[in-house]
Every structure is written in structure tokens, then in C-alpha cells.
Amino acid sequence: MTEFDAGKTYLLVHGSWVGGWFWAPVAERLRGMGHRVFAPTLTGLGERRHLLSLDVTLDTTVDDVAHVIEAEELRDIILIGHSFGGIPITGVADRLPESIRHLVYLDANIPESGRSFLDALPPEIAETRRQAARAAGGRVPALPPPLAAIGALGVPEGSVADWLRRRMTPMPLAYYETPLTLNRPVGNGRPCTFISFTNPASPPQESSRRWARGRAGWGWMELAVGHAAPVTAPDEVARLLAGIS
Incomplete structure (x- = not known):
């Protein structure tokens, strides 16, 4: 058997302002290789935007993903967060941990126990997002400054940029401000x-890159693409993910 053999199970978790739809290009390619792929949408975003409220917190996102694992009875999964x-x-x-391969x-943010997403951002970006959320009643608008230009995500103008603009939705501020409490070290073994x-x-992922690159036992890969590569370079991303064992 090779590292590209079919039959693996992937659970893909999206980032800010998007939904499970963001993974469609990568999911299509992984399924074409014979893999099982699940790409849930976090509460309050995408087709679940009607559930956006001040009551959802970071714990809600953990529940969202954990409940997919439990409801679908998934085991030996490759769990991916963008x-x-x-x-x-x-x-x-x-x-x-027993469900995860x-x-x-x-290109993801890695949290430290007791700290929030905003705690790990450069201070000027964190404050910009807080200000945008205050102005929007507790919701972080899609692409607030300094990310007002879609090009900041590495997306050139064209059909993909238009697709993203049509579908991106506001983000609950509590997702950013809630500390994540861990009982074990990141990765849990x-x-x-x-x-x-x-x-x-x-820039928002820079501190996580530094943390991961110096972490004993962690794998490290690089791809010369922009942050939105799952939609701008799905062939390359799918091929890289298919090689994860």
C-alpha cells in the first residue's frame, strides 16, 4: 500500500467567515481519490448563519465538530483545520483523541490553553476586529479592515473572489474572545x-507557524500559495492532504 491509497477519512474544519462550502474544491478531489470527506459548517456561519447569536462561544465550535464525529461514528480520522x-x-x-489518526x-491558528484566538493575533489586527464587531452589534463582519481587499487572502480578482464575496458571512465575536481550556498539551499525543x-x-497565523516549526515531533510542510489555497489551489492542497498518513 502507498500513502495515496484510497479509503482514508477526512474531517475538514473551515476558518473565519466561510462554511463547509469553502472546502468543496478540495473535498471533490479527495473523494475522487476514493476517500471519505466530511466538511461541517460551524454554528452561525454559511447555511447556518440563522443561528448566529451572542450565545455561541468557542465551545460551540468544538461541540459542532465533536458531534459530527459522534453522530457519524467516525474513527481513525485525519482532522484538518484551516x-x-x-x-x-x-x-x-x-x-x-481516540477518534483521531x-x-x-x-496554515492554521494554534491555541494555547487559557488563551483566545484574539490573544494570539498581532495587537493591531485584534483591535481592528474588536472595533468592527462593536460597530456591528457583536459580530465580526466578513473581511473587516485590514483584510478589506480579498487579495490579502491571496485571492486574485475573478470568479473565485466573486464566489467568496457572495458567500462569506459575519463571524460571532465570541468565537474570537473565548479562551480555549485544554486538559492536555496541544494535539493530545x-x-x-x-x-x-x-x-x-x-500575518494572523505567524505566531502559530513559529510555535509549530520548533515543536519536537511535529511534521512541517510548506506550499507557495496564499492563505485561501483550498479554493485558489485545490489540486495542490488535495494532493498534499492525500499524502498525510
Whole structure:
């Protein structure tokens, strides 16, 4: 058997302002290789945007993903988080390590126990998002400054950029401000790999890149693409993920 043999199970967790739909190009390619793929949408986003409220917190995102694992009776999964999605997958690994084969942080944020997503951002970006949320009644609008230009995510103008603009929705601020409490170290003893997108490198993930690159036992890969590579370079991303064992 080779590392590209069919039959693996992937659970893909999206980042800010998008939904499970964001994974469609990558999921299609992985399924075409014979893999099972699940791509849930976090509460309050995408087709679940009607559930956005001030009551949802970061714990809600961990529940969202954990409940998919439990309801679908998934085992031996490759659990992948992109961008903000790195935080809920860390919480899930803390709760359900026995279900996980490998954790993949796809240009993702890695939380420290007791700290929030905003705690790990450069202060100027964190404050910009707080201000945008205050102005919008507790919700972080899609692409607040300094990310107002879709090009900041590595997405050139065209059909993909238009697709993203049509479908992105506001983000609950509590997802960003709730600290994640872990009972075990990040990864909870499961194999972990960080995949860094380098062209251009996204500033909100820089501290996580530094943390992961110096972590003993972690895998490290790089891809010369922008932060939105799952939609701008799905062939390359799917091929890389198919090689995770």
C-alpha cells in the first residue's frame, strides 16, 4: 500500500467567515481519490448563519465538530483545520483523541490553553476586529479592515473572489474572545503536521507557524500559495492532504 491509497477519512474544519462550502474544491478531489470527506459548517456561519447569536462561544465550535464525529461514528480520522479552524480541532483532540489518526493545521491558528484566538493575533489586527464587531452589534463582519481587499487572502480578482464575496458571512465575536481550556498539551499525543502557506504568508497565523516549526515531533510542510489555497489551489492542497498518513 502507498500513502495515496484510497479509503482514508477526512474531517475538514473551515476558518473565519466561510462554511463547509469553502472546502468543496478540495473535498471533490479527495473523494475522487476514493476517500471519505466530511466538511461541517460551524454554528452561525454559511447555511447556518440563522443561528448566529451572542450565545455561541468557542465551545460551540468544538461541540459542532465533536458531534459530527459522534453522530457519524467516525474513527481513525485525519482532522484538518484551516485558519481559525485550528482552534476547534485542538479542542476536539483534547476531548476525543481516540477518534483521531492525524491532526493537520492547514496554515492554521494554534491555541494555547487559557488563551483566545484574539490573544494570539498581532495587537493591531485584534483591535481592528474588536472595533468592527462593536460597530456591528457583536459580530465580526466578513473581511473587516485590514483584510478589506480579498487579495490579502491571496485571492486574485475573478470568479473565485466573486464566489467568496457572495458567500462569506459575519463571524460571532465570541468565537474570537473565548479562551480555549485544554486538559492536555496541544494535539493530545496524536501525530500533528503544520502546513504553511508562504506566498503571501498570512500575518494572523505567524505566531502559530513559529510555535509549530520548533515543536519536537511535529511534521512541517510548506506550499507557495496564499492563505485561501483550498479554493485558489485545490489540486495542490488535495494532493498534499492525500499524502498525510
